[in-house]
Amino acid sequence: MSFLFDKDTWQEIYSSIRKNKMRTGITIIGVMWGIFLLVVLLGAAKGVENNFNKLFGNFATNSVFVWAQSTSKPFKGFQEGKGLTLKMTDLDNIKNEIEGLEFVVPRHQTQALAINNFKSGNFGIFGDYPELDKVQKKDLVYGRFINDNDIKEKKKVCVIEEEIYKQLFDKDVYPIGQYIKINNINYNVVGMYKQGQVGTGGPQGNIHIPFTTFQQVYNRGNTIGWMMITGKPEYDIKQIEADVKLLLRNLHKVHPQDERAFGSFNLGERIAQVTGFLTGMQFLTWFVGIATLIAGVFAIGNILLITVKERTKEIGIRRAIGAKPWEIKRQIILESVFLTSIAGALGIIFGGLVLMLIDATIGSGPEAALTNPTVDIPVIIIAAVTLVVLGTLIGLIPAQTAVSIRPIEALREE
């Protein structure tokens, strides 16, 4: 393989490429376009994927929300339409009976007017346990989330969303230690977090207070508004959802087939759908990209084949003065590989530039269409290697044509 490092080999290739500027240009554009499309499509697909991840990133993906509604079937002497309420005891039963749970987080929810000095707003008020932070990650800017001590002592503290801070406080005020009045009770602000992409609460933002405080203030006894259940990754969240609802129907003396007694929203399932869509999109991207690439490589083969025809006489001369068939073949294959490599490199560079452009224009901020569109380096390497291999294979065709013509016939060509 020493010829690869021989300056003369490349001199020969360079001069024959320079001689055929037109076909060199067209060939390079063909392959460049292929790998350019591959890179840009993969980057865009990654951008969409990142977008979804950002959207759902705050949530534990393997989770389901469950709440109580009213019965739709008469059972054990009760008429249909009996109102149902989740209780704290249900929580323990679920934890004991159902396998594969990670967290079961009870929540309460209402809406109320919150006041700070002369500013006020109507917000969603949530009664929460510290575990909520694990199920639905809170990106804290200041302070902390609700802790076990708050729960135990039913403290009058709250954690607010950044949006609420903007509405209730003056610009330069440090929110921690300030007080917000909700339903005539003053709550000490202990934390502030940035809102996620998917809100689950009030129209203008959420305020979180300790679950026990909520129960007491709003007189909810030992009931639960709704609960978030997270399954361990290896367990099927759909099965957990069904099991929990069946157990609840059992505990609340509801007809076992009464599907409407307890409502639920399976986040895990929704995310799985989106992920499936993303996988499909990635497959399509690869398919289109590789098909384009192959088309480009065939274009190289085609153009080299035409060039070989054009150069029949030259090849004849070379052979008359002592070029061995392998030396002719080698040169044409190397030309093919060289052209595909150059084109591939240019395609990758231009693709990268376009991705950088996308990133700079619509790739950042909360409203980004494509978040951080990138292509992994290994993917690029695989694409480049594939290109070189295809370049070699396609170069074999014109190379074989070049040496299959007898030198005497090649020389006779005018």
Next chain:
Amino acid sequence: MIKIEKLHKSYPIGKDSLHVLKGLDLHIKEGEFVSIMGSSGSGKSTLLNIVGLLDNHDAGNYYLNGQLIENLDEKKAAILRNKFLGFVFQSFNLINYKSALENVALPLYYQGMGRKERQKIALQYLDKVGIADWANHLPSELSGGQKQRVAIARALVTKPKVVLADEPTGALDSTTSHSVMELLKEINREGMTVFVITHEEDIAEETDRIVRLKDGVIISDEKTLKKSKA
């Protein structure tokens, strides 16, 4: 140097075959200056192609430099061509995107010689044929006579045993033809075997020995008068 015994060659034309060479016997010794004369269709080009290892023969024996030529594959033929033979063609057959110097150096490239060395040698040969000043010009910038000189330099650069010239003056006017023949003569005087194919009587007259070919057989083989005078 070249010894041919009962050489036969025929080309298939459709279902029939055309018998071009019908049992040629020819012996060319080292240092001879021989021309093959014949009208078109006499088989002279076929003979040159076989002698030049560009084509293979059907029957008979061909010895080049004492070596029997048989069962040659393309690789072996290429090596032998590079080592023993230098070609000069009617249409020059220079590579048009390479300079005169690069054209002359190309056979040395296929011998695996380093770039600097082969350019040095190529320049020596361009000097020998009298156009060293044109070394960096492309063939398109050269006259017919200059192109043929480049081709002759290319044929000589590998120090072959035989120079094969196929109608070397066919595309040149009579003055240029004469100077090209003078160059070939000079090369011959230095000891090179030169083998010219032509259909022009006055070109053949400038060589030492004329072999006349007609319909695939040798009809005469004689020394020229000039040689006997000299």
